[in-house]
Amino acid sequence: MKMGEKDNELALKNEIELYESNKEEWVDQYGEGKFVAIKGDAILGPYDSQEKAYEEGLNKFGLEPFLVQRVSKEERVNHLPALELGIIHAGK
Amino acid sequence: MPVNSDFKVNIGYPGTNKEDQPDQVVVKPDPDALAKDGSTLEVEVHVTDRHAKILEDNDKNIPSPQSGKGLIDTGASISAIDVNMLQKLDISPIGATKVSTPSGQATQELYAVKFSFPGKGLPDMTSLNVLGSNLKKQDICALIGRDILRHCLLVYDGTSGSIMLAV
Numbered sequence: 251m252k253m254g255e256k257d258n259e260l261a262l263k264n265e266i267e268l269y270e271s272n273k274e275e276w277v278d279q280y281g282e283g284k285f286v287a288i289k290g291d292a293i294l295g296p297y298d299s300q301e302k303a304y305e306e307g308l309n310k311f312g313l314e315p316f317l318v319q320r321v322s323k324e325e326r327v328n329h330l331p332a333l334e335l336g337i338i339h340a341g342k
Numbered sequence: 343m344p345v346n347s348d349f350k351v352n353i354g355y356p357g358t359n360k361e362d363q364p365d366q367v368v369v370k371p372d373p374d375a376l377a378k379d380g381s382t383l384e385v386e387v388h389v390t391d392r393h394a395k396i397l398e399d400n401d402k403n404i405p406s407p408q409s410g411k412g413l414i415d416t417g418a419s420i421s422a423i424d425v426n427m428l429q430k431l432d433i434s435p436i437g438a439t440k441v442s443t444p445s446g447q448a449t450q451e452l453y454a455v456k457f458s459f460p461g462k463g464l465p466d467m468t469s470l471n472v473l474g475s476n477l478k479k480q481d482i483c484a485l486i487g488r489d490i491l492r493h494c495l496l497v498y499d500g501t502s503g504s505i506m507l508a509v
Contacts, residue, residue, distance in 0.1 A: 260438065260449065260451055261434065261451065262435055262437075262438055262451055266438050301470065304436060304454060304470050305392060307436065308393070308396060312396060313393065313396060315435050315436070316434075317435075317437060318436050319437070325440060326439065326440070327439075327440045327441065327442060328420045328439050328442075328471075328473075329417070329418070329419050329441070330415070330418040330420070330422060330442075330473070331418065333418075333441060333442070333473075333475065334443060334444065335444070
């Protein structure tokens with residue numbers, strides 16, 4: 251499955267859980283704001299930019315799903331008013 | 343600079359010589375249409391150049407770009423494209439983010455795509471933070487959010503019914 255519509259159907263569910271469970275440690279280890287690329291248990295990085303993490307992820311993992319993640323204690327929430335108002339819907 | 347005949351270029355871009363002007367286009371020279379439809383322009387959505395190179399190196403076909411109407415949405419922190427496009431482009435997720443929804447926050451996956459703007463003289467722009475959404479009912483294929491607009495100058499002139507988008 252390439253696209254998820256609910257949290258428990260996400261293709262990157264395992265990678266997201268791995269990041270969440272190691273976030274604090276990785277911030278200390280890699281530095282706040284660095285980027286990593288995660289596929290299964292494999293972790294690439296740290297990198298200074300999202301673009302570099304994406305490129306290295308493609309080199310290593312190919313076109314399979316992998317997670318490019320900013321390592322940070324801060325949790326960013328994206329806002330799309332059209333989505334928040336229910337005008338559009340994420341996923342399938 | 344190639345410009346669609348329905349559009350006009352704002353050559354009065356302040357503070358620059360004409361030859362130094364950024365790529366720019368003015369859309370919707372119609373106040374009523376702009377107020378009704380919002381700032382829309384034709385977009386094409388492609389796999390990223392890096393993605394295409396991998397397909398090419400493996401003798402695989404590069405999916406055809408998907409085209410449709412894009413809505414510039416300054417309220418959206420990231421861009422979104424219709425989920426059908428993601429399927430046609432056969433793109434896997436490369437990120438995840440929390441987004442606000444009517445029922446609270448949810449984790450959604452992100453995709454890397456390249457946007458182009460045919461015939462508008464604007465350069466291609468790649469984003470690694472694109473959400474998949476159901477946009478068909480809105481008669482659009484993409485929301486152009488602030489991840490793309492952070493590289494642009496956008497002027498909304500409701501009085502004349504024009505939008506200037508410059509890169």
